[in-house]
Amino acid sequence: MKLAILDRDGTLNPLGDEYITSPEEWTPVPGALEAIARLNHAGWHVVVATNQPGLGRGLFDVVALNAIHAKMHRQLAAMGGRIDAVFYCPHAADEECSCRKPAPGLLEQICDRYGAERSEVQVVGSCAAHLQAGSALGAQLHLVCTGRSADVDAVATALPAGVPPGTRMHASLGDFASHLLPAAPGSRPPVPA
Numbered sequence: 001m002k003l004a005i006l007d008r009d010g011t012l013n014p015l016g017d018e019y020i021t022s023p024e025e026w027t028p029v030p031g032a033l034e035a036i037a038r039l040n041h042a043g044w045h046v047v048v049a050t051n052q053p054g055l056g057r058g059l060f061d062v063v064a065l066n067a068i069h070a071k072m073h074r075q076l077a078a079m080g081g082r083i084d085a086v087f088y089c090p091h092a093a094d095e096e097c098s099c100r101k102p103a104p105g106l107l108e109q110i111c112d113r114y115g116a117e118r119s120e121v122q123v124v125g126s127c128a129a130h131l132q133a134g135s136a137l138g139a140q141l142h143l144v145c146t147g148r149s150a151d152v153d154a155v156a157t158a159l160p161a162g163v164p165p166g167t168r169m170h171a172s173l174g175d176f177a178s179h180l181l182p183a184a185p186g187s188r189p190p191v192p193a
Contacts, residue, residue: 010147037081
């Protein structure tokens with residue numbers, strides 16, 4: 001099974017100063033929804049795994065979180081794409097759970113649900129915790145230089161602190177999709193300048 005597990009905040013939507021607590025506050029990172037649609041059209045399943053400690057802190061409720069994700073799904077459907085499911089951890093950092101990234105619990109649940117071979121899963125995010133969870137899973141890791149990694153140069157040779165060795169870097173989710181997908185028949189690779 002072709003499965004990509006994406007982080008939400010910083011990968012699909014820009015990071016804000018505070019938690020996203022309503023659908024009105026959710027906007028996509030430019031090009032992110034188009035990248036997911038491209039992956040879907042090439043036969044990839046896309047699932048989101050996200051820490052949402054604002055739930056446990058009472059900053060928003062499950063109804064609000066579902067409304068935020070419903071907006072995300074609608075905007076993606078308008079692009080011809082889909083996210084198969086959203087898995088979230090509602091726990092705060094000081095709560096002991098196996099699902100809050102960097103623990104791999106959410107990603108393990110996703111692999112179990114989809115029957116995916118863990119070593120073939122693509123784990124994509126803009127923060128070290130998401131990629132650390134993917135590393136614990138044994139997945140293939142991809143850092144997108146958006147969100148928490150917006151200041152990282154995707155062609156740099158050194159990975160940011162905390163990012164597991166072997167992680168590939170991409171300027172954006174669109175660049176990750178281009179890396180993963182074969183070129184369209186008849187298309188030519190870009191000519192170096």
